[in-house]
Amino acid sequence: MKKPLSFPPFSGPKNQEKFAPALQAELRRAGLDTSGLLWCCSGDMSNEGEFKDMWLCFDAKGLYIAYGKAVVGRAKKKRKKIEATYTIDSISSIPLDDLSCLATERYVSTGRLTADENGKTVSLARFSIGKLPAFDDFAKMFNHYKDTGEIRPPEDHGHGERTCRKCGGPCPPGMDVCPKCTRNSATAVRLVKFFGGYVPQIALILFFMLLSAGVTVFVPQLGTRSLFDNVLANPDGKTAEELLKALAVLVGSIFGIRLLNTLLTVVQQYVTATVMPKVTYDIKVKIFAAMQRLSVNFYSSKQTGSLMERIIQDANQIYWFFIEGIPTLIIESATVIGVVIIMFTMNWRLTLLVTVAVPLIACALYFGDKFFRGMHHNNFLFRSKLSSMVSDNINGQRVIKAFAKEDEEYGRFTELNDNYRRAELKLALAEATLIPSIEISVIILSALILGMGGVYVIQGKMTAGTLLSYIVYLELLREPLQFLSWTANWWSRCADSAQRVFEVCDAEPEITEKEDAVEFDDLRGEIEINELDFEYEPARPVIKKLSLHVKAGQMLGIVGKTGAGKTTIANLIARLYDAKGGCIKIDGIDVRDLKLSELRGNIGLVSQDIYLFIGSIADNIRYAKPDASMDKVIAAAKAAFAHDFIMKLPDAYETRVGAGGQKLSGGERQRISIARTIIQNPKILILDEATAAMDTETERNIQNSLAKLKTGRTTVAIAHRLSTLRDADELAVISDGTITEQGAFRELIEKKGEFYRQYKLQQEALKAVGIADDVTETPLSEDD
Amino acid sequence: MTVTSITPETLTTDYLDPKVCEFYEYNGCFLGMRLNGEEHNRVILTRALPLNDPDNYVCVTDVERKELGIIEHIADFSAEQQSLIRKELSQRYFCPDITSITAIKEKMGHFYFDVKVGDYPMSFTIRDLVKNIRCTEGHVILTDVDGNRFLISDLERIDKKSRRKLEPYLY
Known part of the structure; x- marks a missing residue:
C-alpha cells in the first residue's frame, strides 16, 4: 500500500512566471488555485494528437492539465511588448499521490509525457518535439519533488525558450527582436557599418566619379547645342573665317573635356584597384575569425562546401556591391537627376513625358529584387551541394576506387552539375527577359520624344540644336537607367551573401568563457566528475548521472561498447561540449569556470582520428608550441618512436603532409600525433582509442611511446582492447551512459562481471587468429 | 560440418509470423504484442524506410529498445491487427502535413x-x-x-x- 506523501511548505524556486499573469487569471477563473503552483510548462497538442494549446502544472496536491486557446498579438509600437489572450476550455487534475515516475518519450516529430498512475503506465500529454526540453524539465522536476519534497534550481542547458518581444516567435540567442521583425533596411545598415573603415577610400572614389559625371553631363551642352545653334546654324551671320575659329575653339574645348574625363576615370579606377584587395581581405578575415570562435557543434551541422562558399564567394559579392556598386549607384542617380533638370530647362513638356518612365522603372526594380533574390538563393544551394559533392568525392577516392564506382560518381556529379546548370539557365533567362523589358520602355520613350520634338522644331518652338542635344541627353539617361535596373539584382545578390555572412558572425558559440574565468595556480591534474548528464539532442541522454574520480597522476581506463558514451566523456573533459547536468572539476575547479586556453592547453588529446595540417612534419609536431626548437621536435619524435620512419622519408622532417602531401600510414600518423602531444606537454592526457586501428607490432611500439607519455600525467584512456588497460590504476565499464563496473583490472577480472566476459571474448578471438597476446599470461586464462 | 558461404543469395532475415504474433492495445494508448504466447505490454514500432516504404520492414522492440522481431509487410496481418499497427505508427511518425x-x-x-x-x-x-x-x-x-x-x-x-x-x- 502506498504511503500518503506529506510535503513541507515549499520555499524553493518556482517557474510560475512561465505562465503569464493573464493566463494565471484565466486558470483561476476556471477554478484552479494558481498560488501554490510549483512548476509549469505549456504544450501544443492534445493527448489524442490534435493541435491544441495546453498547459501543464503541479502543486503540492496534484498535477493539472488545462486545454484552451492562446492568441498572441503583435506588439504595439509604444508598449513594445507582445500581448496574448487566453481562454481555458477544460482542466483536469490527478492527485499527486497517484502519480510517479514521469518520463518523456521521443518520437519522430512529437513526444509523449508518460507517468506511472497507481502502477500502470499512462499517457499524460503529447507535444511537438520542440517542446520536449520543457516537458523533460517538467518530468525531472516532478520526480525530484516527489523524491525530496523540494524543487531544485532549474538548469540552464541552452534549451530555454527565446521569444521575440515583438512577434512572440523564435528568436536567435543574443537578440530580443527576431530577424523577421528587424527593419528592412537593417541588412543595408549593417553592411554600411561593415565598411565603416573604408569611408575615406569610398569618398575618394565617389569624388572622382562625381567629377566625371559632371563633365559627362556638360558635354552635350557644348558639343551638340552650341555646335548646331551657335556655329553650324550661324544665327549671327558670321564670316566663314570667324565660324572656323569658333569651331576650332569648340572642338578644342570638347577634346579637352573628354581628355579630362578619361583622366578622372583612370584615377578613380586606380584608387578602386588599391582598395579592392584590402577590403576582400578584411571581409574574409572577419568571417574566418567569426568561424574560429564557434563551437564544434556548429561545424558538425554545416557542410564544408557551404562554409567555404561563404568565405570566398560571399565576401566577393559584398565587396563588389559596396566598392563598385554603391558609388556607381550614387553617380548614376546623380546623373539622372542632373540630366533631368537640364532637360526641364530645355523643354518641360517633353521632360514631363520622361518622368512618367521613372515610376514604371521603380516598380520593375521592386519586383525584380524579390524575384531575383529567391533565384540567387536557389543557385547558392545548388552550388554548395555541388562543392560538397566534389569534396566528398575527393575525400572518398579510395573507397570509390575500391568499389569501382567511378562511373556512378561521375553520374552523380553530372546530375548535380546539370541541376546547377538548369538553375543558372533559369536565372539567366529571367534576367534576359526582365532587364531588356526595362530597356524597351526607354526605346519607346526615345521614339516619342523624337516625334514630338520634331513637331516643336517645325512649329518653331524649339531649335534643331536643342532637340539634338535633348536626344543626346536622353541617350545619356539610358546607361544610368540600365544600371539602376541591374541594381535590384546586384543588391539581391549582395543581401543574400550578407545574410549568410551575418549568420556566421551572429552565431553564438555554445562554449563561452566566463568573464571572471580563472587559471590554475599549479595544476596537479585531479579529475572529478559529479553526476554528469549529457545529451546531444533533448531526451536522448548519452551520459546519465555519471560520477568518476581520477587522482592526480593516475590512469583511468574507460571501456564499453561502441556508442556507450566513452568519447563523449573525453569531449566533455576537454570542454568541446558543455555538460547538461552535473559538473566536471579539475583540481576542484569546474571546467566552466576555467579559461578555455588554460584548460585545453593542459589537456592532450590523442584520438583514433588524427588530423595532420598542411605543412611539414616538423610544423605538425610543434603545432601546440610553434616556437619549439628543432632538437625538441626530434626528441619528441624519438620518444614517440616516429623519428626512424621520418628519417627514411626523402625530405625527413620537411616532408609535406596533410591534404596533397606525403601519404603516411595510420601508425605513422598516430606517432606524429603523439610527438605533437609530447611537445604540448599537457598535465592531463586523454587517449581515445589511440591504438585501435594499429597492427599488434605497431601497437606495441606505440604503447611504449604512450607509456613514456603517461608518466607523471593524469591519464584517461579509452580502449576497446582491454589488455591495453592493464596498467590502469582504475577501470570504469560504461554501458548506456552509466558506470556498470568500476575497480582495478584484477578486481574486475575476479568479479567475473561484464568486464570479465568481454575480456574472455577478446582473449578467445586473439587465440583464434593466432595472436599470443599477453592476456594469456594472466592466471585467469587457465580457467578457460 | 559444412559451412555455407555468405553471399547476397544466402542472406535471409526472419520476420514476424502473423500466426504467432498478435498485437493488442495496452492502457488505452499503448501497443502490446503477444509473441509465441509471451506478452510484451509495451512495444515500439520503428520503420526501416519511413519515407519511401512506410508499410514494410517495421522493427518491433520493447521499451528498452531490444528487438523482438521485424514485420516484413504490414499487409500480411489481419485488418484489425493492421489498424492497431497503423495507429501506433501514425502516433510515432505523426508529422503535420502542410497543405x-x-x-x-x-x-x-x-x-x-x-x-x-x-x-x-x-x-x-x-x-x-x-x-x-x-x-x-x-x-x-x-x-x-x-x-x-x-x-x-x-x-x-x-x-x-x-x-x-x-x-x-x-x-
Whole structure:
C-alpha cells in the first residue's frame, strides 16, 4: 500500500512566471488555485494528437492539465511588448499521490509525457518535439519533488525558450527582436557599418566619379547645342573665317573635356584597384575569425562546401556591391537627376513625358529584387551541394576506387552539375527577359520624344540644336537607367551573401568563457566528475548521472561498447561540449569556470582520428608550441618512436603532409600525433582509442611511446582492447551512459562481471587468429 | 560440418509470423504484442524506410529498445491487427502535413514559413536550408529551429502558388 506523501511548505524556486499573469487569471477563473503552483510548462497538442494549446502544472496536491486557446498579438509600437489572450476550455487534475515516475518519450516529430498512475503506465500529454526540453524539465522536476519534497534550481542547458518581444516567435540567442521583425533596411545598415573603415577610400572614389559625371553631363551642352545653334546654324551671320575659329575653339574645348574625363576615370579606377584587395581581405578575415570562435557543434551541422562558399564567394559579392556598386549607384542617380533638370530647362513638356518612365522603372526594380533574390538563393544551394559533392568525392577516392564506382560518381556529379546548370539557365533567362523589358520602355520613350520634338522644331518652338542635344541627353539617361535596373539584382545578390555572412558572425558559440574565468595556480591534474548528464539532442541522454574520480597522476581506463558514451566523456573533459547536468572539476575547479586556453592547453588529446595540417612534419609536431626548437621536435619524435620512419622519408622532417602531401600510414600518423602531444606537454592526457586501428607490432611500439607519455600525467584512456588497460590504476565499464563496473583490472577480472566476459571474448578471438597476446599470461586464462 | 558461404543469395532475415504474433492495445494508448504466447505490454514500432516504404520492414522492440522481431509487410496481418499497427505508427511518425504555404520570408539566414495544415495556420522558422529541407521522391520534410518536423507528403498536390514559393529553396 502506498504511503500518503506529506510535503513541507515549499520555499524553493518556482517557474510560475512561465505562465503569464493573464493566463494565471484565466486558470483561476476556471477554478484552479494558481498560488501554490510549483512548476509549469505549456504544450501544443492534445493527448489524442490534435493541435491544441495546453498547459501543464503541479502543486503540492496534484498535477493539472488545462486545454484552451492562446492568441498572441503583435506588439504595439509604444508598449513594445507582445500581448496574448487566453481562454481555458477544460482542466483536469490527478492527485499527486497517484502519480510517479514521469518520463518523456521521443518520437519522430512529437513526444509523449508518460507517468506511472497507481502502477500502470499512462499517457499524460503529447507535444511537438520542440517542446520536449520543457516537458523533460517538467518530468525531472516532478520526480525530484516527489523524491525530496523540494524543487531544485532549474538548469540552464541552452534549451530555454527565446521569444521575440515583438512577434512572440523564435528568436536567435543574443537578440530580443527576431530577424523577421528587424527593419528592412537593417541588412543595408549593417553592411554600411561593415565598411565603416573604408569611408575615406569610398569618398575618394565617389569624388572622382562625381567629377566625371559632371563633365559627362556638360558635354552635350557644348558639343551638340552650341555646335548646331551657335556655329553650324550661324544665327549671327558670321564670316566663314570667324565660324572656323569658333569651331576650332569648340572642338578644342570638347577634346579637352573628354581628355579630362578619361583622366578622372583612370584615377578613380586606380584608387578602386588599391582598395579592392584590402577590403576582400578584411571581409574574409572577419568571417574566418567569426568561424574560429564557434563551437564544434556548429561545424558538425554545416557542410564544408557551404562554409567555404561563404568565405570566398560571399565576401566577393559584398565587396563588389559596396566598392563598385554603391558609388556607381550614387553617380548614376546623380546623373539622372542632373540630366533631368537640364532637360526641364530645355523643354518641360517633353521632360514631363520622361518622368512618367521613372515610376514604371521603380516598380520593375521592386519586383525584380524579390524575384531575383529567391533565384540567387536557389543557385547558392545548388552550388554548395555541388562543392560538397566534389569534396566528398575527393575525400572518398579510395573507397570509390575500391568499389569501382567511378562511373556512378561521375553520374552523380553530372546530375548535380546539370541541376546547377538548369538553375543558372533559369536565372539567366529571367534576367534576359526582365532587364531588356526595362530597356524597351526607354526605346519607346526615345521614339516619342523624337516625334514630338520634331513637331516643336517645325512649329518653331524649339531649335534643331536643342532637340539634338535633348536626344543626346536622353541617350545619356539610358546607361544610368540600365544600371539602376541591374541594381535590384546586384543588391539581391549582395543581401543574400550578407545574410549568410551575418549568420556566421551572429552565431553564438555554445562554449563561452566566463568573464571572471580563472587559471590554475599549479595544476596537479585531479579529475572529478559529479553526476554528469549529457545529451546531444533533448531526451536522448548519452551520459546519465555519471560520477568518476581520477587522482592526480593516475590512469583511468574507460571501456564499453561502441556508442556507450566513452568519447563523449573525453569531449566533455576537454570542454568541446558543455555538460547538461552535473559538473566536471579539475583540481576542484569546474571546467566552466576555467579559461578555455588554460584548460585545453593542459589537456592532450590523442584520438583514433588524427588530423595532420598542411605543412611539414616538423610544423605538425610543434603545432601546440610553434616556437619549439628543432632538437625538441626530434626528441619528441624519438620518444614517440616516429623519428626512424621520418628519417627514411626523402625530405625527413620537411616532408609535406596533410591534404596533397606525403601519404603516411595510420601508425605513422598516430606517432606524429603523439610527438605533437609530447611537445604540448599537457598535465592531463586523454587517449581515445589511440591504438585501435594499429597492427599488434605497431601497437606495441606505440604503447611504449604512450607509456613514456603517461608518466607523471593524469591519464584517461579509452580502449576497446582491454589488455591495453592493464596498467590502469582504475577501470570504469560504461554501458548506456552509466558506470556498470568500476575497480582495478584484477578486481574486475575476479568479479567475473561484464568486464570479465568481454575480456574472455577478446582473449578467445586473439587465440583464434593466432595472436599470443599477453592476456594469456594472466592466471585467469587457465580457467578457460 | 559444412559451412555455407555468405553471399547476397544466402542472406535471409526472419520476420514476424502473423500466426504467432498478435498485437493488442495496452492502457488505452499503448501497443502490446503477444509473441509465441509471451506478452510484451509495451512495444515500439520503428520503420526501416519511413519515407519511401512506410508499410514494410517495421522493427518491433520493447521499451528498452531490444528487438523482438521485424514485420516484413504490414499487409500480411489481419485488418484489425493492421489498424492497431497503423495507429501506433501514425502516433510515432505523426508529422503535420502542410497543405499550402502562405508566405516564406527570409532574413539574416532565417526562413520564416507561414503555412496551413488543413485549415490550421502554423508558423515556423528554419535555419540552414541545406540541412533542414529534405526533398525526396516527391515529398519534402522541413525541420524547424526547435527540431519540429513538417511534411509536404505530395509536392504535386499543394497548389501552384505554394509550390512556386517553395521551389527556390528545394534542390
